[in-house]
Amino acid sequence: MDKFARMKELVSTLNEWARLYYEEDAPTASDAEYDRLYDELRKLEEEEGYSLKNSPTHRIGGAPQKKFEQSAHLKKLYSLDKCQTKEEFSEWCARIVKAIGYLPELTCEYKFDGLTLNLLYEDGALKKATTRGDGSVGEVVTAQVRTIKKLPRYISYKGRIEIQGEGILRLSQLEKYNSTALEPLKNARNGAAGAIRNLDPAVTAERGLSFMAYNVGFSERDFETQADMRAFLKEEGFEVEGGYRLAHSEEDAMKFADETDEVRESLDYLIDGVVYKVNDVSLRDDIGVTEKFPKWAVAYKFKADEMTTELKDVVWQVSRSAKLNPIAVLEPVDIGGVTVSRATLNNYGDILKKKVRVGDRVFVRRSNDVIPEIMGVAVESETSRPVAKPEVCPVCGSPVRESGAFLYCTGEHCAPQIISALDHFASKNALDIDGFSEKTAELLFNERHVRTGADLLNLKPEDMFGLDGFGEKKIGNLIASIQKSKHTTLDRLLFAIGIDGIGKKTARDLYKRFGTLEALMSASREELLSIDGIGDILADNILGYFSSEENKKYVRELMESGIVLEDLPKAEGALSGMRIVLTGSLPTYKRGEATAIIEQNGGEVAASVSKTVDLVLAGEEAGSKLDKAKKLGIKIIDEDEFRRMLGL
DNA sequence: ATCCCTCGAGTTCA
């Protein structure tokens, strides 16, 4: 291929990748792949002394900006608990009644389908706009949000205040945009999300987004009710559409949902349900929140697009943890513009529960509009047959063991198990080996007899010569990533080796408690059980793992391959180095919240009282732990004192 | 025995 043709090819590939990355939010290539082609293009341009006019190298600053800046919200953006049926909504109401004794006034609002945004105003001016992100930290998209025409730049309220709402694309605007756009948008939600998440605000401006405000997050003034809050937002010039209403009973509330479902088609924007909130803010504290969402609000979601199709077969996949996972093979069916031909059936128990048989017509939907899921049988077929329960592993032929809802392959050398274990070993939260994928794992397993993480870390360039698709550059990159990954932390290593039931969080807890691999390997049962979150089964898994000679040898090999364990920066704070036990129920904090606060301040939460414990944080109805603490003379505090210690 | 909550593991298509 001549150089000009290659340049043209590179430019179009890179531009397409960038478009998918920024506009569709669907990266198709890794950063490393992008960089490689980008470098090749720049080199060619230098050699030839010219460049194509749409070359990505023209973008300001050479390399295109790849990321948005991150920023923490002043107040967490909660997601909402959800319900799908009237019965589930009834249960939610019942929980409210249980908490405060009666069903209070509820506000009813539309649930907009777009992208949640958080706007910070200071001295009446829009200072910063961020996406929801994980609820605590989002991406800064101020320039993009400023392109929303109807959004007030200035408000009369002068304190610091966060306004939460949804960035949406009105359907009339979508139509208008598509009538002139070179590339029409597939739907309003992706259009809105893609517009905000485009690094070029000019692109955002062209789409013509709207902002629907629905909540005040952080603020220096109080609101007594949700209704007050909405009135405030309206007065300040925000759009607060959404069929708003107050409901005084369960029936009232459900009526709103039914009516909304009926008018849904005629609205100028997408909604995927309605939201109910307890109107009186002072009641909300009594009802409380969980880790994920407030208990005083709920989203009632409309039924997602559901289709029926024929279940043609069930095939079994073997996972890292030796589980046999059933995958439904479906007669391809179009759901919301995507053709679905496979769907998970979760586990053997799920097949029995849903009573699906091969040959039946089944209901399929895309859960969360993404992952296909089988809901149940639509039409039983005369000729359908039950799903055969495998007696032996379909891959290696070893006997199958049944436990709970799951089937397990008992084979030790079953290829998919080993391959996914390698993939897991290299994954993001484990050793994070860049440029390593399940495909690479499969190739190295089949062609180069790579079996363990240690084999992987000990790979030499010559081991990869002649592998399909492995050129000099790719080999060099992979070797460099492997070397880089050897500088890691104990929690990552523990997660990587994949002890049953030990994930990211538990691995971190183990690291915090023991500090070194040696200390963990010689830990006693009691020491393990003293960690909050570790009980009999996990303790057994850990002890079992490190009592096996084979595993000990494996860990030794890993360390000998050149792993250097670094310390995570220790959280400093008022509780630095303290071990604290929680007991009873605290007046305002939930267990998870208290744990988070303790850890943020450098403390550690222990499961049971012993003489290594420094402090017991006791709430109401504390039982035996409190007695034991008194006996051992350990300091006992209540929530108020705990707060004083931290200056909260 | 029986709640409730948190964690781990697994998933589709383009």
Next chain:
DNA sequence: CTCGAGGGAT
């Protein structure tokens, strides 16, 4: 996101 299982409190 979803489920099931494990852990902890009662």
